[in-house]
Amino acid sequence: MAGQTEESDTAREQTKAEQDVDQVRQRAARDQQRLDSGAVTSPKDLENLQKEIVSLAKRQGDLEDVVLEVMERRESVQERVAELTERVGAVQGRIDEATGRRNAASEEIDAETATVTKERAVVAGSVPADLLKLYDKLREQQGGIGAAKLYARTCQGCRQELAITELAEVRKAAPDTVVRCENCRRILVRTSDSGL
Known part of the structure; x- marks a missing residue:
């Protein structure tokens, strides 16, 4: 000093x-x-x-x-x-x-990461391989978020409201069909709050 x-x-x-x-x-x-x-x-x-x-x-x-x-x-x-x-x-x-x-x-954070990693491995084991591959690819492209909740007709990934035609297609899709947001291409997760 x-x-x-x-x-x-x-x-x-x-x-x-x-x-x-x-x-x-x-x-x-x-x-x-x-x-x-x-x-x-x-x-x-x-x-x-x-x-x-x-x-x-x-x-x-x-x-x-x-x-x-x-x-x-x-x-x-x-x-x-x-x-x-x-x-x-x-x-x-x-x-x-x-x-x-x-x-x-x-x-x-390390402990939480270890727990979440174990939980993800369990969940990933029950997901079809092609869907998991698509999810991982989207996650890499979209900054870590490969799927987003559809809430009140809005994709929570890109925060864009789906157009009426998109909503109609999502409504018609079977519950086990993978639907994607037209704006950000993320997988849309449908719930009772989706506004369909």
Whole structure:
């Protein structure tokens, strides 16, 4: 995640800035020790040493300001990373929940498919082979629906009302005769609701 990379970068930047402050502090302490020891006796060297101590104190202050600024940025980044991590966790929780629901639904569908496949095999065994072959062919051509109920003079496959001449032919057909819709060519299933 980009936020974690930024946090890592600011952590390195903070460490480097703190090391710089420590180096300046150590150098200033050494210079102050030399000054206090009385080992430097030349007035010019003493003056230079005092100027360097003042300069190092200013440099230390500047570097401490940099450390503070980096710490503030790092804290801000850490807060953002924490917020994003929490959001990622929440999203992952929803993903896990949806995946569980999907898997459960898939198992239900698989079980239902197995049941329907068994039921179809039983029914298909009682249907004449030529009719089953026609049904399977129509099913393949018509997007999975090879037969449709004739309801109130309307084919439920294509939703078209049969013409008067078609209805007359369907009325005349024997109950065991296979009749088909003139519009979509599906096998028509006649019931008491067919409107004949």
